[in-house]
Amino acid sequence: MAAPVLRAGVVSVSRAAAGRRSILSAAYVDSSKWDEREKEVHSLAELATLMDRTYERNLPVSSLTISRFIDNISSREELDQAEYYLYKFRHSPNCWYLRDWTIHSWIRQCFKYGAQDKALYTLKNKVQYGVFPDNFTFNILLDYFIKSENYEDAMSVVSEIMLQESFDDFSTQLLSLYVLYQYLATKSEFTWEEERNLGASLLLTGLKQTNTVGFSSQLYGYTFLGKVELNKGLRAVYHQMPLMWTPGYLNRALQVMDSVASLPGDVKICKEAIDVLETILQSVPEVKTDPEPSEEVEGKPKQTESEETEQSKLPVYLTQFKNLYSKLHSLDKVESESLLTLTTQLVKEKLPACEVEDIAKHEQKLKEWEQEQALLMEREKEMRKKAKQEQEARKLAKAST
Amino acid sequence: MARPFTGKRLPVLAWEDARRESRLFALLCQRPLFGLGRVVTRKAWLWQYEEPCYWLITRVRVDYTAENLDHGKAWGYLTFRGKTYNEVKEIDKVMYHDWRMVPKHEEECFKKFTPVSVEIIQYVPYPPLLRAMILAQRQKEGKLDTQEPLIDLEKIIIFTNDYFKNQKKAKGTPV
Numbered sequence: 001m002a003a004p005v006l007r008a009g010v011v012s013v014s015r016a017a018a019g020r021r022s023i024l025s026a027a028y029v030d031s032s033k034w035d036e037r038e039k040e041v042h043s044l045a046e047l048a049t050l051m052d053r054t055y056e057r058n059l060p061v062s063s064l065t066i067s068r069f070i071d072n073i074s075s076r077e078e079l080d081q082a083e084y085y086l087y088k089f090r091h092s093p094n095c096w097y098l099r100d101w102t103i104h105s106w107i108r109q110c111f112k113y114g115a116q117d118k119a120l121y122t123l124k125n126k127v128q129y130g131v132f133p134d135n136f137t138f139n140i141l142l143d144y145f146i147k148s149e150n151y152e153d154a155m156s157v158v159s160e161i162m163l164q165e166s167f168d169d170f171s172t173q174l175l176s177l178y179v180l181y182q183y184l185a186t187k188s189e190f191t192w193e194e195e196r197n198l199g200a201s202l203l204l205t206g207l208k209q210t211n212t213v214g215f216s217s218q219l220y221g222y223t224f225l226g227k228v229e230l231n232k233g234l235r236a237v238y239h240q241m242p243l244m245w246t247p248g249y250l251n252r253a254l255q256v257m258d259s260v261a262s263l264p265g266d267v268k269i270c271k272e273a274i275d276v277l278e279t280i281l282q283s284v285p286e287v288k289t290d291p292e293p294s295e296e297v298e299g300k301p302k303q304t305e306s307e308e309t310e311q312s313k314l315p316v317y318l319t320q321f322k323n324l325y326s327k328l329h330s331l332d333k334v335e336s337e338s339l340l341t342l343t344t345q346l347v348k349e350k351l352p353a354c355e356v357e358d359i360a361k362h363e364q365k366l367k368e369w370e371q372e373q374a375l376l377m378e379r380e381k382e383m384r385k386k387a388k389q390e391q392e393a394r395k396l397a398k399a400s401t
Numbered sequence: 402m403a404r405p406f407t408g409k410r411l412p413v414l415a416w417e418d419a420r421r422e423s424r425l426f427a428l429l430c431q432r433p434l435f436g437l438g439r440v441v442t443r444k445a446w447l448w449q450y451e452e453p454c455y456w457l458i459t460r461v462r463v464d465y466t467a468e469n470l471d472h473g474k475a476w477g478y479l480t481f482r483g484k485t486y487n488e489v490k491e492i493d494k495v496m497y498h499d500w501r502m503v504p505k506h507e508e509e510c511f512k513k514f515t516p517v518s519v520e521i522i523q524y525v526p527y528p529p530l531l532r533a534m535i536l537a538q539r540q541k542e543g544k545l546d547t548q549e550p551l552i553d554l555e556k557i558i559i560f561t562n563d564y565f566k567n568q569k570k571a572k573g574t575p576v
Contacts, residue, residue, distance in 0.1 A: 096434065240423070
């Protein structure tokens with residue numbers, strides 16, 4: 001147990017010295033504390049037969065059983081079995097009671113046995129598996145994908161966080177922003193779904209922050225969403241997304257610029273985001289003539305109405321944008337550095353402090369989970385006692401008659 | 402457009418909505434803890450009323466036999482046209498393709514509502530002929546009451562059968 005931890009510690013220290021690759025420190029990601037906690041040792045075969053019998057009799061399986069199963073995984077094949085039992089649990093009457101620590105333990109076990117793609121798969125199909133991780137677990141996932149420079153998968157994790165709307169921790173926000181800007185740097189052409197996901201994630205992370213990166217992300221997010229709104233209609237923007245259904249996303253982008261211009265202090269907006277907004281405001285009138293003949297007449301009058309009003313407002317937006325841009329320029333609030341460098345800077349400055357906080361919070365959470373687990377086990381024991389007593393009483397009654 | 406289990410067709414007016422919107426649990430199954438504590442609205446309310454109408458979800462019971470866990474029952478606090486009711490009620494019309502979830506960052510803005518004070522009118526003047534009859538009756542009886550006769554809208558008047566039978570016939574014309 002000690003040797004692999006030391007090795008991991010040494011490796012990541014050297015990586016941190018190299019500078020780029022690791023984002024989170026070793027203390028955050030290392031799983032020694034998690035592995036050291038008291039675990040009950042059960043045989044997986046026993047638990048599996050117990051669960052199968054309970055499902056056959058249509059009785060609910062307790063959340064303790066599934067958590068014990070996941071804790072006691074010891075090989076890659078057993079991970080697949082655990083996946084099956086997670087699916088069954090989700091489709092049982094107790095699906096609401098899948099515990100946080102079970103989900104955390106599942107992700108940790110996936111990482112331990114090298115099945116990160118399986119973890120990602122269960123996360124993407126969270127409806128079928130019930131995998132809704134908390135912020136700490138999301139951070140670990142993101143860190144792994146950042147370390148392996150797999151920005152596509154990291155982007156899908158960020159989309160999942162966005163769909164769950166859990167950008168509450170500062171560390172999660174920083175990591176997600178880093179991933180988003182790296183992903184934007186790698187690819188230049190996106191499908192409209194990717195643009196929509198990017199826009200929503202940028203927006204939701206940006207809304208939580210009040211610095212240059214935050215406001216620029218908000219602007220960038222609104223711009224992407226405005227582009228999708230113009231090309232595909234408002235419904236495409238808000239359907240199955242945590243976004244508002246009122247039209248006018250480009251208008252909101254301009255309002256962000258306005259609010260930054262009127263805010264005191266050192267907050268600026270990056271030129272990158274402003275350039276993107278400018279290109280969209282200027283380029284879309286060319287595309288306007290194309291979608292009309294190819295659009296299916298499925299009778300979506302409201303949608304085409306909102307599109308038309310948006311497109312007709314474009315020249316108005318353009319003039320407003322030019323005014324606001326000149327205002328920002330005169331107030332010297334235009335940042336010329338790229339967003340990626342700004343984000344990396346911010347990450348380097350703020351992340352260590354956040355990490356310490358997060359680790360403390362996580363340890364507290366571990367204690368709470370242990371307490372809850374102890375309570376549940378006590379309750380289970382009491383229920384078993386009662387069931388035994390009742391059985392004995394029934395036997396006595398039968399024997400006496 | 403047909404229901405998935407029985408295969409029966411949905412009513413015509415619902416076809417458009419079934420394509421565009423989603424059922425409540427189709428939204429809830431994608432959230433942690435099935436969207437407890439979240440605010441949900443109906444598109445029909447959005448189109449019909451200016452004031453905010455929404456449900457705040459407090460309890461969820463999912464139908465675990467559904468493949469995508471997108472059916473079930475839910476309970477919560479209703480706020481209809483700005484007025485919040487303090488009782489936990491079962492959410493009605495859960496299976497309608499009509500629901501939208503309010504994003505967390507927009508919840509405050511959505512719930513904002515300044516109630517317009519409603520004037521309750523209690524006294525209303527009588528119609529002219531009836532007013533003339535009342536004044537004429539007062540004059541006959543000799544009451545020198547110059548107060549305008551007014552109908553009290555809050556008063557509950559119950560007429561029994563005997564009231565009309567016992568009314569004596571007045572002398573002369575009513576007015």
